[in-house]
Amino acid sequence: QVQLQESGPGLLKPSETLSLTCTISGYSISSGYYWGWIRQPPGKGLEWIGSISRSGTTYYSPSLQSRVTISVDTSKNQFSLKLSSVTAADTALYYCATQTGYYSFDYWGQGTLVTVSS
Amino acid sequence: QSALTQPPSASGSPGQSVTISCTGTSSDVGGYNYVSWYQQHPGKAPKLMIYEVTKRPSGVPDRFSGSKSGNTASLTVSGLQAEDEADYYCCSYAGSNNLVFGAGTKLTVL
Numbered sequence: 001q002v003q004l005q006e007s008g009p010g011l012l013k014p015s016e017t018l019s020l021t022c023t024i025s026g027y028s029i030s031s032g033y034y035w036g037w038i039r040q041p042p043g044k045g046l047e048w049i050g051s052i053s054r055s056g057t058t059y060y061s062p063s064l065q066s067r068v069t070i071s072v073d074t075s076k077n078q079f080s081l082k083l084s085s086v087t088a089a090d091t092a093l094y095y096c097a098t099q100t101g102y103y104s105f106d107y108w109g110q111g112t113l114v115t116v117s118s
Numbered sequence: 119q120s121a122l123t124q125p126p127s128a129s130g131s132p133g134q135s136v137t138i139s140c141t142g143t144s145s146d147v148g149g150y151n152y153v154s155w156y157q158q159h160p161g162k163a164p165k166l167m168i169y170e171v172t173k174r175p176s177g178v179p180d181r182f183s184g185s186k187s188g189n190t191a192s193l194t195v196s197g198l199q200a201e202d203e204a205d206y207y208c209c210s211y212a213g214s215n216n217l218v219f220g221a222g223t224k225l226t227v228l
Contacts, residue, residue, distance in 0.1 A: 038219075045121065046156070046164065046207050048217040059215040095163060103211050104154035104169035111163055
């Protein structure tokens with residue numbers, strides 16, 4: 001079974017760039033699927049950030065597109081998220097997930113909390 | 119795109135059935151058969167319960183079912199059990215490779 005684990009700094013200052021990595025086990029990222037990032041502000045709902053295919057084609061939420069970069073590293077079986085110019089509004093639990101058919105998120109990581117504060 | 123509309127809360131007694139709605143537009147829910155539902159217990163990651171409107175992943179009890187009519191999708195939980203108490207989120211494809219979630223519904227088992 002596919003397992004995912006997010007990692008990265010938990011505290012950022014405003015205007016910095018958020019960088020998170022999702023490490024996959026139990027499946028080779030180069031074998032297929034899509035790989036997505038979703039976030040959840042404390043006490044609020046889920047928001048899709050963006051996704052990437054095994055070949056590196058990216059798909060971003062229109063509301064975050066100008067600040068988001070998602071990349072894949074097949075050699076490390078990882079994919080990554082960068083979100084630039086963060087503000088307090090970017091404080092959230094960030095999840096990575098698989099999308100076997102793109103349209104749904106089948107397996108999720110446990111999530112990592114990122115707090116933006118001066 | 120705007121978040122899909124879900125009722126903030128829903129409730130039912132053990133053994134009863136409860137239905138949670140998810141309303142969008144013809145550009146998302148109504149335009150594609152790509153609605154999924156997620157269950158999230160406090161402090162846990164979401165879990166996929168329904169995909170492509172009506173399909174259940176392996177391991178999800180058949181007490182959970184999905185449907186769609188027009189721009190509104192629904193999740194029905196039959197034979198409510200205590201462990202069904204959780205937050206539920208719908209998600210729809212919105213065209214142009216975009217995905218949009220609902221605001222979530224807190225299901226309480228009375």
